[in-house]
Amino acid sequence: MNIGVFVCHCGSNIAGTVDTEAVAKAALSFREVVFATDTMYACSEPGQAGIVDAIKTYDLDGVVVASCTPRMHEATFRRTLERAGLNKYMFEMANIREHVSWVGKDMEANTRKASELVHMAVEKLRRNDYLEAGEFEINKRVMVIGGGVAGIQAALDCADGGLEVILVEREPSIGGKMSKLDKTFPTVDCSSCILGPKMVDVAQHPNITLYTLSEVDSVKGFVGNFDVTVRRKAAYVDWDACTGCGECTTKCPSKKTPDRFNEFIGNTTAINIPFPQAIPKKASINADACIKLTKGKCGVCAKVCPTEAIRFDQQDELITERVGAIIAATGYDLFDFTKYGQYGGGRYPDVITSMQYERLLSASGPTEGHIKRPSDGAEPKDIVFIQCVGSRDKSIGRPYCSGFCCMYTAKQTILTKDHMPDSQSYVFYMDIRSPGKNYDEFTRRAMEEYGARYIRGRVSAIQPKNGRYLVKGADTLLGQQVEVEADLVVLAVGAEAAKGSNELAEKLRISYDPYGFFMEGHPKLKPVETNTAGIYLAGSCQGPKDIPSSVAQGDAAAAKVLVLFSKDKLASDPQVSNVKLVRCIGCGKCESVCPFGAIEMVDFRGMPKASVIETVCQGCGVCTAACPQGAIQLRHFTDNQILAEVNTLCL
């Protein structure tokens, strides 16, 4: 075998702390290496051309590139090999950037480590096989999990692109956080006026199947062939029969049910339609509050319902859908403001969250758009907004900036002035972060045109005083303590990962960061993909996002799905397990450990033997480690290859 080794400088990224020339020279002494060189940027056009030339000139059968992580450019270099007419699996990478030059400063130690990594790659490559990718059929349906604005956008794009879409939403209605907003920054657009029509489009689109009040129960399979089981929770109402007339809600005697949609400001009835523009506009019963379901009495709704849609005995229903791709758009949750004891959230009735304030501002909210204090219903005059509640604070485990709180606070001060011209808003802030299009202009308008008083500093305590609140804080620009009396305090709560997002990530087999947000495939170049093929991200489940970014990501995720489905068949990765029949004793251990059911026992001349279903095998190698005979081997990660690497290092 003729092996060529290319040691990349990566500018000064590698060459700065690794003697790449010495590594290339050392490589020449490794078995079967006939050519080795160092190159400025192996991945660049001239770098790749150099590899192609060398393959032809030196009649190379295999190539090792020592550069960055294979997770970055393995695919790039495999294509280079293909261009030169070589089997693309005759390639190995040595990671001498992320694992060497970037983590060690000692040139000598780094150079030796890099040479050893190249040696390991060479020894592994010597045992590589020529592999050919197979093909498998794909199911061109897509599931979108989460019906917020990102999920809606992704679902509509996919559906308009001709795909069959299943949209799964946990709440009784789609719309997400955006449907709760009164206005949006920086245009002061009416939120429901721009989202409402899109929600209607979802309901009416012939390609979209909508499951609300539903959650993903389990996910099986792989790209092109996922089997997703959806749990449709009991609404205790037959939605096929319910017309959304609302008769039941007016007659329901259980009128003290906490109103989830209105952020628990005000009450609703046990059977309700969450908001007037809800999609689908169907009633559902809150089982915890319903008198019939808790005590067995009442049943008024069933008596008044004109279509006899009430079903007190309804059960959760499990539906399995087969899809080829999944878009996760599960959004975010608001920070639990009671964690800041000094602000009195949860203890003082007139210390509320920004989303609660949003509901107060909204004409469809509990106060019909009149700003009233929750405690006594009086109109507040002085309103204090406190920013960064649950953002940029390491001490409560939220060191990141939620990104949109500066903007929505500015919007709320503007709306406050519009609603109550003689009111005064005070904003305690740490920094103003308004980098979007027209964003900085907007916050300046709040200060200059609408007279919101911005005070740079943290609030240390809030105390009740004569039916009002005394807000004590620091003005770090003036360098002095300040006290502001307020009728209402609004906490600009930050964003955190949605509850249950970790469980969903585990079901989808995607990664999440320490805060619970889903991780993209690459922070720069794969912003909507995950490391699991066929699963994409949209919106705030990946990190806090404002509406334009969520919509853009919804579009992008849909585009990725449409690209995936532009082919009728996908190429399967040939790095899968393979059975040596002479060694296999038919014990079936591999079959029982395979997480994908990719191994079946077949009859071979009267003896049981394992057989790998190559398109189902995902290449984890659990079977290879379980086989007592070494009969089933994961291609390109065979026992011999791994031991060769170990031996290279140790012998």
Place this chain on the structure above:
Amino acid sequence: MSVNEGKELRIIGFLCNWCSYAGADTAGVGRFAQPTDLRIVRLPCTGRINPLFIVRAFMNGADGVLVSGCHPRDCHYSEGNFYARRRLEVLKALLPVLGVDPGRFEYTWVSASEGQRWRSVVTSFTEQVHALGPMPGFKSGTSLDMCLCHMDQNQVL
């Protein structure tokens, strides 16, 4: 292959591609300085690891072996790391029988986002192995050596 006059020891890391290898990459991207002793073998999943690889590494003179994969329940292949955990736990119990100080072996879970955690895992494990010093030599021809032979049958050395 000589090690840098005792300054460096020979530590082998078996890392899963999806979490820990990516976590080690994240540590690199974040420029978190680490000891240089560790050499990483990339595997698709910790479930791919045959505990005998680790034994083989020790027999061939490795001073320490570190295995790292996805956090339990977070495996890219659903359950590979559970298989790994069982096997490695057994191995850990077996190491003293083989005459290997169990302090030379560790398995851990590091996710793709935990660059900083990777740095601390590498640093503390390297320190732990340095405290134990170089691996005393194994005699060849022991029964253990024989058991491992089947793994080498097809090897092209």
